[in-house]
Amino acid sequence: MPPISAFADLSISDEIDDTATTGENPKVKTSSKKKNRTAGNKRSHGKDTTMTKTVYFSQFHHASISHMRDEPDALMKDVSEAALYVDDKLFTDVNRETRSDVMPILKSDISSLRDSSGFQKSEIKKKYRGADLYKDLDQFQLMDPTLLDSVVPCMEYIKTLRDNDGESHSEDEITIVSARHHIVDIGMSLFNLYAKTDTSILCAYTKSGYLIFHEDASKTDNSEQGVNSKDPMLRTICMSGFAFEDLVTEHRDSKSPVFSVVKGKINSKINLLLRCEIDAYNTELDIYTELKCYSSLRITNSNHRKKLLRTWLQTGLCPPSDIVIGIRNSSDGILHDVCGYSRSDLYHYYNNPYLRVLDKDFNYNTNIAVQWTHFCLKSIRKLVLDLVDRGNDSCQPFQVTIDKRHNIHVRKLKNIPAKFQIDQYAEYL
Numbered sequence: 001m002p003p004i005s006a007f008a009d010l011s012i013s014d015e016i017d018d019t020a021t022t023g024e025n026p027k028v029k030t031s032s033k034k035k036n037r038t039a040g041n042k043r044s045h046g047k048d049t050t051m052t053k054t055v056y057f058s059q060f061h062h063a064s065i066s067h068m069r070d071e072p073d074a075l076m077k078d079v080s081e082a083a084l085y086v087d088d089k090l091f092t093d094v095n096r097e098t099r100s101d102v103m104p105i106l107k108s109d110i111s112s113l114r115d116s117s118g119f120q121k122s123e124i125k126k127k128y129r130g131a132d133l134y135k136d137l138d139q140f141q142l143m144d145p146t147l148l149d150s151v152v153p154c155m156e157y158i159k160t161l162r163d164n165d166g167e168s169h170s171e172d173e174i175t176i177v178s179a180r181h182h183i184v185d186i187g188m189s190l191f192n193l194y195a196k197t198d199t200s201i202l203c204a205y206t207k208s209g210y211l212i213f214h215e216d217a218s219k220t221d222n223s224e225q226g227v228n229s230k231d232p233m234l235r236t237i238c239m240s241g242f243a244f245e246d247l248v249t250e251h252r253d254s255k256s257p258v259f260s261v262v263k264g265k266i267n268s269k270i271n272l273l274l275r276c277e278i279d280a281y282n283t284e285l286d287i288y289t290e291l292k293c294y295s296s297l298r299i300t301n302s303n304h305r306k307k308l309l310r311t312w313l314q315t316g317l318c319p320p321s322d323i324v325i326g327i328r329n330s331s332d333g334i335l336h337d338v339c340g341y342s343r344s345d346l347y348h349y350y351n352n353p354y355l356r357v358l359d360k361d362f363n364y365n366t367n368i369a370v371q372w373t374h375f376c377l378k379s380i381r382k383l384v385l386d387l388v389d390r391g392n393d394s395c396q397p398f399q400v401t402i403d404k405r406h407n408i409h410v411r412k413l414k415n416i417p418a419k420f421q422i423d424q425y426a427e428y429l
């Protein structure tokens with residue numbers, strides 16, 4: 001298929017593509033959505049163009065949806081763990097001992113599940129099958145809602161950099177500071193055919209080049225979702241995830257969430273400093289484990305493929321992790337199976353050439369998800385730097401929106417939303 005040329009604005013496109021990687025056997029295709037590249041569409045947003053800038057979806061080039069590489073590109077380069085943060089304490093000296101001291105430890109048989117032989121596997125599974133994940137759910141406490149989106153662990157880490165003279169930024173380099181889920185949401189925003197709302201995130205740009213992400217409460221209403229649902233059955237299903245975590249880990253005394261502060265890079269101009277909640281530590285392999293609890297997985301079901309893609313992205317933004325999935329019956333909460341995967345196993349499970357190619361949602365192609373995440377972050381950096389007032393040393397707020405047609409808009413805001421909680425760190429930013 002010949003490439004379709006659809007550049008709305010060559011200068012922006014060149015800039016964003018300058019670091020694009022060409023993978024093995026790239027079948028580059030330019031998305032064509034005629035509506036997105038008409039001049040009229042630019043005006044139709046009705047926003048002041050001096051305050052809003054856009055990168056159109058037509059500028060996104062991606063691999064073929066049916067081409068499954070042996071291994072996908074990494075989501076983040078040069079990943080390192082800067083600190084752990086638990087119970088309002090920051091630990092910058094992270095090693096096996098610190099991890100063992102502060103994290104929930106994955107039970108030893110579950111730790112070896114992934115690499116065991118078939119016989120050993122079934123012996124291990126036997127011990128867990130039949131557990132009731134709907135029993136005694138009252139004992140589990142929900143995460144304090146103010147913690148859900150907090151970047152305090154990253155801020156506390158940034159504070160420690162002052163003693164080491166900080167980290168120097170060039171003028172066109174940014175460091176995105178964020179709870180991990182915003183980056184995952186950005187990556188998943190391409191795979192949202194039936195989404196009801198745009199993906200929207202607030203951010204603040206500081207004089208040192210930090211771009212701090214915060215949820216846009218006007219757009220994301222979590223008050224009645226998941227564990228907060230009014231439907232008792234849905235709530236039970238969500239809470240059973242905690243019961244599964246409890247079943248496969250050994251807890252230290254405190255049950256407060258454990259966060260890893262993770263550094264990484266997209267390219268030479270974009271650094272990431274992320275706050276990642278970690279479910280468990282596998283002491284045997286010295287890696288982290290992401291725990292999931294699902295009802296039975298059918299890999300031919302597109303929603304299930306989407307869930308697994310999300311998990312793959314999530315575990316690509318933190319130190320090396322594997323994945324343990326508990327499978328329960330949704331009607332009675334009985335655990336049927338426990339499966340261990342490496343990230344590579346997981347990738348091959350939902351992205352393999354033997355699965356039917358889906359017309360929708362880019363076939364949940366992992367490489368396209370990586371390309372899209374990079375494209376969005378490069379676009380956001382470009383648009384924010386275009387809108388930033390260089391003469392102004394104070395913190396400048398923006399709203400990032402990825403609309404349902406996958407156009408990326410950045411709008412300059414007048415005031416920093418009160419919830420940002422960065423005032424006390426202003427001198428370090």
Ligand SMILES: [Mn+2]
Pocket residue numbers: 279290291292
């Ligand atoms: Mn989890």
